[in-house]
Amino acid sequence: MTVLGERPGEPRATEGDRMRVPRRSPTWGRRARWARHSVQAVVLAVVAWQAVEHVRSGGPSAEALCPFGGFETAWTWITTGRTVAHVHTANLVLAAAVLALAALGRGSFCGWLCPLGTLQGLIHAAGRAVTDRIPPLRLLRRRLERGAGIARWHRLDQILRWGRWLVLAWAILGAAATGTMVFREADPWIALLLVAEFELSLAFVVLVATAVLALVVERPFCRYACPLGAAQALVGKLSPIAVQRDAAACLGCDLCNKACPVAIPVNARTRVTDSSCLSCLECIAACPSSNALTVTLAVPTFRTARQDFSETRRPAPADLGART
Amino acid sequence: MRGVHRTGRPEATTGRAADLALPRGRRAIPTHTVLHTRGVPVVPYVLTLLLLPALVVAGAMTTGWWATTGTAAIAQAAVGQGGDERGDGQGGDGSGGGVPAAPVAPDDVKGSMTVQQVIDAFPITAAQVFVLFGAAPDLPTSTQLKTLVESGSGMDIPALRTWLAGPTTG
Numbered sequence: 483m484t485v486l487g488e489r490p491g492e493p494r495a496t497e498g499d500r501m502r503v504p505r506r507s508p509t510w511g512r513r514a515r516w517a518r519h520s521v522q523a524v525v526l527a528v529v530a531w532q533a534v535e536h537v538r539s540g541g542p543s544a545e546a547l548c549p550f551g552g553f554e555t556a557w558t559w560i561t562t563g564r565t566v567a568h569v570h571t572a573n574l575v576l577a578a579a580v581l582a583l584a585a586l587g588r589g590s591f592c593g594w595l596c597p598l599g600t601l602q603g604l605i606h607a608a609g610r611a612v613t614d615r616i617p618p619l620r621l622l623r624r625r626l627e628r629g630a631g632i633a634r635w636h637r638l639d640q641i642l643r644w645g646r647w648l649v650l651a652w653a654i655l656g657a658a659a660t661g662t663m664v665f666r667e668a669d670p671w672i673a674l675l676l677v678a679e680f681e682l683s684l685a686f687v688v689l690v691a692t693a694v695l696a697l698v699v700e701r702p703f704c705r706y707a708c709p710l711g712a713a714q715a716l717v718g719k720l721s722p723i724a725v726q727r728d729a730a731a732c733l734g735c736d737l738c739n740k741a742c743p744v745a746i747p748v749n750a751r752t753r754v755t756d757s758s759c760l761s762c763l764e765c766i767a768a769c770p771s772s773n774a775l776t777v778t779l780a781v782p783t784f785r786t787a788r789q790d791f792s793e794t795r796r797p798a799p800a801d802l803g804a805r806t
Numbered sequence: 807m808r809g810v811h812r813t814g815r816p817e818a819t820t821g822r823a824a825d826l827a828l829p830r831g832r833r834a835i836p837t838h839t840v841l842h843t844r845g846v847p848v849v850p851y852v853l854t855l856l857l858l859p860a861l862v863v864a865g866a867m868t869t870g871w872w873a874t875t876g877t878a879a880i881a882q883a884a885v886g887q888g889g890d891e892r893g894d895g896q897g898g899d900g901s902g903g904g905v906p907a908a909p910v911a912p913d914d915v916k917g918s919m920t921v922q923q924v925i926d927a928f929p930i931t932a933a934q935v936f937v938l939f940g941a942a943p944d945l946p947t948s949t950q951l952k953t954l955v956e957s958g959s960g961m962d963i964p965a966l967r968t969w970l971a972g973p974t975t976g
Contacts, residue, residue: 514848521856546874567913571866571873579862587855594855723846753841761855763848777851778843 503731504772511767518593518762522600529597533675544675546570549591550653550710552577554665557658566661580710581717588718592704592711593743593760598671599704602696603743609697623698639745642706643758650709670703700743705758715757722780725754725765731773738775741768748775912970917952917963924951928970938969 533544545551551573555565559574580591592599613619649665656664666672670689680686688707695702704711727738727748738748741764746756748765766775866872915924921935925947936943940959955962 517852542874564911564913571871575863575866575871576859579859582862583855583858586858587851590855591859594852595859723851726843763852766848777846777848779846780841780843 503733503774505770506772508770511769514763514767518764521594522597522603525595526597526600536675542570543568545672546572547576548573548671549576549580550665550713551663552580553710553713554653554657554663557654558661566657566663568663568666580714584714584717585721586723587761588721588724588759589711589714590761591714592708593762596704596710598674598708599701599760601674602692602701602703605693605696606700639705645706646708646712649707650712653709665709700745704760705744711758718759719755719757723777724780725759725761725763725775726778727751727754727775728773731771733771733774735770737768737770738765741765753778753780912967915951915963915967915970917950917955919951920948921945921951921954922947924966924970930970935966938966 529544529547532542532547536543545568551569552575555569555573556577558564558566565571565574583591610623613623653663653665656662666685668684668688670685670692673683673685673689688703692703699705725748729752732749734749736749739745742748743762743764744756744758744760746754746759746765748754754765763777766777769775863872912928921932924930924935925932932947933943936945936954939954939957939961941949941954941957945954951963951966
């Protein structure tokens with residue numbers, strides 16, 4: 483069993499030391515990204531195919547493939563054995579699958595499967611590609627990115643992130659109280675599926691706002707308004723698996739922070755247990771150090787937990803003045 | 807004395823030329839955590855993540871819980887297993903086929919259902935439905951309800967459900 487931390491007898495680093503850490507092959511990162519994007523493309527294609535079939539031949543709507551419908555209908559289904567309108571047993575099954583996935587991989591549904599997240603990522607990538615080729619826009623984007631580091635924006639970002647919890651409460655309680663999908667009126671995913679039957683609605687406004695924001699902020703709906711992400715986060719907090727940073731191998735290059743689609747400060751964490759983590763593994767793919775970021779399973783071991791805890795509370799002389 | 811310290815991982819002791827050097831002025835901070843952790847291989851982990859929902863869906867399909875139409879969960883799942891029980895070619899398809907499952911209650915009625923499905927499920931005639939929607943009485947019963955809605959008489963699916971609930975539940 484591995485106990486992370488400084489090993490007995492291992493020489494301590496002192497200020498000014500040159501640390502050498504093994505480099506991860508850049509190919510690894512490229513393959514990891516390729517794998518994720520391939521899975522996202524397949525899921526997006528399946529959903530798009532079902533949406534087209536629904537319009538073309540009256541087949542089942544792609545709404546039947548939305549796990550959040552299962553959460554919305556849960557109360558009605560438990561109390562009456564029926565589902566609310568637009569929701570079917572497939573939604574309940576997918577909701578159960580997403581919960582199981584969250585228990586194992588936190589927000590991995592969002593990071594690997596969710597087509598709305600994929601579309602936001604595509605829009606953001608397109609926005610970057612365009613702005614990189616037009617000098618005035620490139621300058622503006624860089625200024626915005628520099629501005630993103632200021633405290634005021636950070637504070638606003640943190641406040642806005644509470645939005646998805648509010649949306650989750652509204653969607654679940656509203657569906658339980660009224661027996662209808664109240665969130666459907668503001669759901670950008672529904673607006674996208676029904677884009678062929680265009681109607682100016684709140685959902686369409688949210689969709690457009692999401693698309694515009696995604697040009698400058700990666701995954702804005704996931705960060706600030708997605709109730710499914712919030713529901714997963716509740717279960718994901720119990721997950722024993724997380725990305726873990728070994729500071730002894732961390733270069734402090736911030737590439738992991740820049741790669742994170744939801745702007746988690748990965749290099750300030752020991753274990754990335756943030757509720758917004760998508761388990762997309764982009765941080766690991768971006769990390770040039772082989773051992774700095776790894777996926778780890780927390781093993782409950784009660785026998786030595788007290789001893790480890792006391793050791794962590796006792797500051798070692800060499801740790802004083804360490805970079806935080 | 808300034809020296810080169812290596813990380814505690816076995817790979818770090820191999821002294822490969824591709825090693826990265828921490829910038830001067832930065833110090834390594836030993837990781838402290840109260841948790842005992844084991845590394846998880848990334849590839850099997852990702853494969854497990856992808857297989858898990860697929861297995862849940864496959865299990866639901868096997869047990870008849872996967873239905874992409876209908877609002878009465880258990881009833882529709884059962885219809886899905888039974889397939890075309892009425893022999894009219896428009897039976898329920900719980901596996902998510904092209905035709906929605908037949909309604910078992912007014913709330914199950916959807917715009918994608920045909921007039922035939924509705925008159926089979928409730929004690930009404932096709933003529934009554936066409937009159938309700940202000941449509942021509944010689945239309946085929948295979949017409950979808952949403953087509954009748956789009957004809958513009960002002961009648962919609964929620965109103966049809968309310969109307970159906972009268973004679974069937976009263």
